[in-house]
Every structure is written in C-alpha cells, then in structure tokens.
Amino acid sequence: MQDSRVDSVDILQVSNPRFRSDRPDRRHRMLSAMKYASPTTVAEAVDLLDSEPDARVYAGATDLIPQIRAGRPEPAVMVDLKRIERLCAVSSRGSTYTVGAATPTADICAHDGLAAAFPGLVEASGLIGSDQIQSRSSWGGNLANASPAADTPPSLIVNDARAVIAGPGGERTVAAAEVATGPGITSLGGGEFIVEFELDEPPARTADAYLRLIPRTEMDIAVVGAAARVTLDGDGKVSAAAIALAAVAPTVVRVPGAEAALIGNEPAGDALAAVEAAASAATNPIDDKRGTVAYRRQVAGVLARRAVSIAAERARERGGQS
Numbered sequence: 001m002q003d004s005r006v007d008s009v010d011i012l013q014v015s016n017p018r019f020r021s022d023r024p025d026r027r028h029r030m031l032s033a034m035k036y037a038s039p040t041t042v043a044e045a046v047d048l049l050d051s052e053p054d055a056r057v058y059a060g061a062t063d064l065i066p067q068i069r070a071g072r073p074e075p076a077v078m079v080d081l082k083r084i085e086r087l088c089a090v091s092s093r094g095s096t097y098t099v100g101a102a103t104p105t106a107d108i109c110a111h112d113g114l115a116a117a118f119p120g121l122v123e124a125s126g127l128i129g130s131d132q133i134q135s136r137s138s139w140g141g142n143l144a145n146a147s148p149a150a151d152t153p154p155s156l157i158v159n160d161a162r163a164v165i166a167g168p169g170g171e172r173t174v175a176a177a178e179v180a181t182g183p184g185i186t187s188l189g190g191g192e193f194i195v196e197f198e199l200d201e202p203p204a205r206t207a208d209a210y211l212r213l214i215p216r217t218e219m220d221i222a223v224v225g226a227a228a229r230v231t232l233d234g235d236g237k238v239s240a241a242a243i244a245l246a247a248v249a250p251t252v253v254r255v256p257g258a259e260a261a262l263i264g265n266e267p268a269g270d271a272l273a274a275v276e277a278a279a280s281a282a283t284n285p286i287d288d289k290r291g292t293v294a295y296r297r298q299v300a301g302v303l304a305r306r307a308v309s310i311a312a313e314r315a316r317e318r319g320g321q322s
Helices: 042-051 064-069 105-109 112-117 119-125 139-144 152-158 256-262 269-282 293-317
Strands: 011-023 026-037 056-058 077-080 090-093 096-100 162-167 170-175 180-182 193-200 206-213 224-232 238-246
Touching: 042 077, 042 162, 042 193, 096 112, 105 119, 105 139, 112 119, 119 152, 119 206, 119 224, 119 293, 139 152, 139 193, 152 206, 152 224, 152 238, 206 293, 224 293, 238 256, 238 269, 238 293, 256 269, 256 293, 269 293
Parallel strands: 026 077, 056 077
Antiparallel strands: 011 026, 090 096, 096 193, 162 170, 162 193, 206 224, 224 238
16 A cells, blocks of 8 residues: 555556567567656655655666666666756855756756856766756766766865755755765665755855866766866965866765865966876776776876866956955
C-alpha cells in the first residue's frame, strides 16, 4: 500500500529499456517496469524518498539514464525534481544569489546577473554536453553525480558555493566542497538531495575563470579542468585566491600552495610559475585512454596558470564594482 504521506504524488508505471541477447551477434532492447514520480514540493519529495528507500532523485537524468543502460541497478522509483519550483528558480536577495539545484544550465548561461558575477562558473556550466543536454543538466546533478571530471564543481568550490540539502531530518547547509567524497560517492545521507545553491556576490576586483582540456572540440569528458578566483588590491596585487582542479584525483583538488604563491604578488612572472609548479605537484591522476599521469600533471599546471591569468584580467575590469 502506498504511504499516506505521499498520496498526493502520482507514482506511474513506466517502461525502462534494457538489453537482452537473443542473438549472439547483436544486443536487442527489452522493456521492464519502473515507477516514476514527480513531486511538486520539497516536502513531498522528502516523504516519497522516506517511504521508498530504493527511490532515486534526478533533475535531468543525463547521467542516470546512461548509468542504468550500462547495467547499474535500477531504482524502485525515479523521482523527477524538475516540477518543484524552488529547485528550478534563480533569485538574488541582498548580496546572495540562490540557484535551484535542478535549474537547467541553459537557463544559468542565459542569466545576465550570474554571468556578470561568476563568469567562470557560467562558462563551466555551458560546457556540460550539447545544447539539448543543457536543457536538462544542472549544478545539482553535476555535483551529486560525483564525477572527478565534472566541470562545475571546481568553479562552485572556488566561489565558496554552499549547498542546501533536504532530507528526513530537515534542511542543512554545507560547503559544495563537502558533497563529493569519492568517485560516485557523496556525503548525502539516506533520503537526502540538494535543493539549491547559495553564492555570495564577489567583492570588488574579484573574478573567476574555468578552463578544461578535452580530446575533442566539445561534448567530451575533461582530461583536466582548472578553476581560479582572484581578488586584487588597489596596487594590482593578489589579496585573495582560490584554485581547484578536476580530473586529477578522486575528488576536486584545492591547491593551497598555488594560492599562497599569489598572495601579495602581482599575478605574473614568478608568481604564475609558482602556481604552475604547485598545481602540477598537487595532482594524483590516473593513466587512462584520455591521458597519462605525466600528461595530466603537466596540463594541470598549464591550465591553472592560464585560469589565474584570465581571472586576474577580469578582476581588473571589475575594479569599480562592489
């Protein structure tokens, strides 16, 4: 019997394509039953997850569906979060932006306020898949999928983004850096999901940038990704810095050595050389078809240096903003 707490949420029976091998030379598709629910409030989603322990939430399913097709266990119920208004809203209050965790990255890229305040984060958002994928992809899915090569987590982290998480125990807020704990592993508890992100408006003379290297020109997984955020003082020297790398370790890597090398210096010359060396040294990559350990280490240093240079140039242009 369906739990009375989720009587208001329709749970539909749908078909899910799976592989079968009736012929040895070809893999065919067959359909199996799966349940689907689309709550309209955070409370409904929490209650549904509490009553269906094997349910799984999704925002765009751009990772979930390929994972199921690849043979991962199917959830008892697929819970679509995109009908919850709070999860798809972008707003600002005072000096804080709030971005729903299921907001399509296409909407984020089209948001003038976010693009002006966080150009690197918005650029990273625009690198997720194709135009069609970006109508479904989201920051929440990109972070909660916990891929070491995901594009937006490094930029979320250097911008000190906070994730608001809902679950059976209520809501809690954590640093975005604390969500992913390993490849495909997160700190989210049972029945928890990301509701929204909070980002504070950057101070004057502060800006970010994100760069990645991929084997193709687009729609590929990063060999290395690098995000940087820089604040300049009135003399053009760095007063605050944050650098984070993707695809070079099990989780996003902050590079405190590179950040320290920038403080009190102009972002040029020896300081940038120190950034490059520290970023390369901070990596713990793997060998795979996209790149060797040595290649990833070298690229990490180069991208970190370039990202800092771009962020610093943007910070100079933001000199009159508060």
